[in-house]
Structures are given as structure tokens and as C-alpha cells.
Amino acid sequence: MTETLSPVLPDQVDRAARAVLEEACNRDLTLATAESCTGGLLASLLTDVEGASHAFERGFVVYTDAAKSELLGIPLGDIERFDAVSAEIARAMAEGALKASAADVAIATTGFAGPGAPGDEPGLVHFACARKGRDTLSREEHFGDIGRGPVRIECMRVALEMLSQVL
Numbered sequence: 001m002t003e004t005l006s007p008v009l010p011d012q013v014d015r016a017a018r019a020v021l022e023e024a025c026n027r028d029l030t031l032a033t034a035e036s037c038t039g040g041l042l043a044s045l046l047t048d049v050e051g052a053s054h055a056f057e058r059g060f061v062v063y064t065d066a067a068k069s070e071l072l073g074i075p076l077g078d079i080e081r082f083d084a085v086s087a088e089i090a091r092a093m094a095e096g097a098l099k100a101s102a103a104d105v106a107i108a109t110t111g112f113a114g115p116g117a118p119g120d121e122p123g124l125v126h127f128a129c130a131r132k133g134r135d136t137l138s139r140e141e142h143f144g145d146i147g148r149g150p151v152r153i154e155c156m157r158v159a160l161e162m163l164s165q166v167l
Helices: 011-026 041-046 065-072 076-082 087-099 148-166
Strands: 031-035 056-061 105-111 124-131 137-142
Touching (some): 011 148, 031 041, 031 087, 041 056, 041 148, 056 065, 065 076, 065 087, 076 087, 087 124, 105 148, 124 148
Parallel strands (some): 031 056, 031 105
Antiparallel strands (some): 105 124, 124 137
16 A cells, blocks of 8 residues: 555555556666656655655656756647647657656656646546657546546556556
8 A cells, every 4th residue: 555645546546556666676667757737646656655666766747848848858849839738748758758867667647637728628638658669658538527636546547557558
């Protein structure tokens, strides 16, 4: 069980986090996160399991376009062209996290956890998972207008599924 987050996480997410970390440890792989709409929650989850700290390399919380560009090397022109909440930028975030770290696998989230600007779809989230030497996977989810907290919890579930698949 995760130590700090377990009171608010569904058991399925808690078990999935432990399984991903165990698999990463067994394969001697390290993980990185690049998070926008989840605001570091995934990194917090992956560092909350006692005994698995060596599997997590680092996390990037890149909430603004400038942060995505400065920390992950994504050209601002690409963010303007594709939009920060897009499959292209999610892939660029995951690949940028690999390049900017010593991790073997990186997971990225970008989306709208709650109400945004007019025309933004609440609950739209793009995910990408990159592993050195492999193609980057991406996934789009439409969680709906279920609220910021529930969207972030669902993001944890999807991100852990993708990490498990890539490991």
C-alpha cells in the first residue's frame, strides 16, 4: 500500500503502482514523469511506495508552455501549432523527459482536469509513454466533466496501465 496517498486512491490504482514499481525494479529500469494536468501527482504516487525509490529517476511538472519548452526542449512553435493538449505534445513531453533525464521510461500527461477556457473539453487528457529504443505509445481519454480530483485519479490509472505495458 502507498503510504501517503492510499486514503484517497482506489485499491486498483494503489496495486497498479506497486506492480509497476516492482516490474521496473525487476528489470532494473528507471522511470521519469512529465506532468501537466496531474501537477506532480503521478511522481508523488511513484515515490510513495517504500522500498522502490531506486526505480524513480525524476519528475517534471510542466504546467505552462514555457516550462514544457524550457525543461523538456519542446519548441514553442510546436506547442502553438499542435496545442499544449494534444497527442503530439504528449509524445514530445515523454520523449523530452527521456532526453532530459537518465530514465529508461517516461510517462507524460497533458489535458484539462477541470473547466478551462471556452472550447476546452473538461476531462480530455493525452498520455504518452516512451522507452529508450522503442516507439512512443500515446493514448487519448475523455473522462468528461467529473471534476479535477476524479480526472487526476483516472489519469493515475491510465498512466500506470501504459507504464505496465511499456515495461
